[in-house]
Amino acid sequence: MTKGLQMSEVTKYYAEGSNRIAALDHVSISVEPGEFVAVVGPSGSGKSTFLSIAGALLKASEGDIKLNGYNISTLTAKELSNIRLQEIGFIMQSSNLVPYLNVLDQLLIVKRMSGKVKREDKEFATKLLEELGLGSKLKSLPEELSGGEKQRTAIARALINNPNIINPNIILADEPTASLDTKRAHEVVSLIAQEVKSRQKAAIMVTHDERMLEYCDKVYRMEDGKLLLAESSRSVVTHG
Numbered sequence: 001m002t003k004g005l006q007m008s009e010v011t012k013y014y015a016e017g018s019n020r021i022a023a024l025d026h027v028s029i030s031v032e033p034g035e036f037v038a039v040v041g042p043s044g045s046g047k048s049t050f051l052s053i054a055g056a057l058l059k060a061s062e063g064d065i066k067l068n069g070y071n072i073s074t075l076t077a078k079e080l081s082n083i084r085l086q087e088i089g090f091i092m093q094s095s096n097l098v099p100y101l102n103v104l105d106q107l108l109i110v111k112r113m114s115g116k117v118k119r120e121d122k123e124f125a126t127k128l129l130e131e132l133g134l135g136s137k138l139k140s141l142p143e144e145l146s147g148g149e150k151q152r153t154a155i156a157r158a159l160i161n162n163p164n165i166i167n168p169n170i171i172l173a174d175e176p177t178a179s180l181d182t183k184r185a186h187e188v189v190s191l192i193a194q195e196v197k198s199r200q201k202a203a204i205m206v207t208h209d210e211r212m213l214e215y216c217d218k219v220y221r222m223e224d225g226k227l228l229l230a231e232s233s234r235s236v237v238t239h240g
């Protein structure tokens with residue numbers, strides 16, 4: 001079974017009056033476990049559509065998508081929602097935190113839904129939050145957090161979703177550094193890169209932030225719904 005994410009000739013049409021526009025135009029990409037790729041491109045080029053389809057939130061009009069070996073076009077709605085829960089860590093622009101849960105519980109909710117929260121789950125969550133500078137906010141509710149703190153909580157939640165090396169999952173990040181200062185932005189993206197490498201996750205990050213490309217193995221450019229391999233970021237950016 002092939003792990004990671006494979007898209008083959010994926011097209012997405014949106015109806016626009018009597019016309020239809022191809023927001024994605026025959027997109028093919030393969031992201032292996034342990035690989036961190038970036039997708040850049042102008043506004044309206046199709047990046048959000050791409051990420052929504054990769055995350056099984058939106059159906060493609062044409063083409064095949066495989067997530068950790070599952071061909072998602074053949075799955076029922078129930079199976080799709082299980083795959084989303086088990087295989088995918090989403091880091092979206094709007095952080096979608098649960099309003100009545102404190103920061104620590106935001107991370108443990110998936111575990112809580114699927115059974116019992118173990119002591120090591122709590123320790124892992126606490127450690128992750130401390131690494132992200134949220135050690136003093138464990139008991140805070142979303143309304144008590146700044147935009148950046150909410151974003152970091154959402155990132156931690158995406159990283160903890162399935163910290164299981166035998167069944168590597170997929171991380172999809174939409175502008176994860178949008179509301180962060182430079183220092184935090186580097187911390188967050190290097191943390192994602194570290195998770196990708198140490199836990200063999202396959203990750204895709206949509207970003208406008210050129211400074212973050214140095215953490216990625218490959219950079220793709222989206223233009224008018226077409227996805228092109230731009231360059232290997234390591235060949236253009238030297239690590240300090």
Ligand SMILES: Nc1ncnc2c1ncn2[C@@H]1O[C@H](COP(=O)(O)OP(=O)(O)OP(=O)(O)O)[C@@H](O)[C@H]1O
Nearest residue numbers: 014015021023041042043044045046047048049050
């Ligand atoms: N639900 C929808 N119905 C109709 N058209 C849509 C819909 N969602 C997106 N589009 C169109 O599809 C194209 C791609 O949009 P998409 O949001 O994927 O771009 P994007 O690259 O993520 O843009 P941004 O960087 O501004 O978020 C755009 O022309 C957009 O207007």
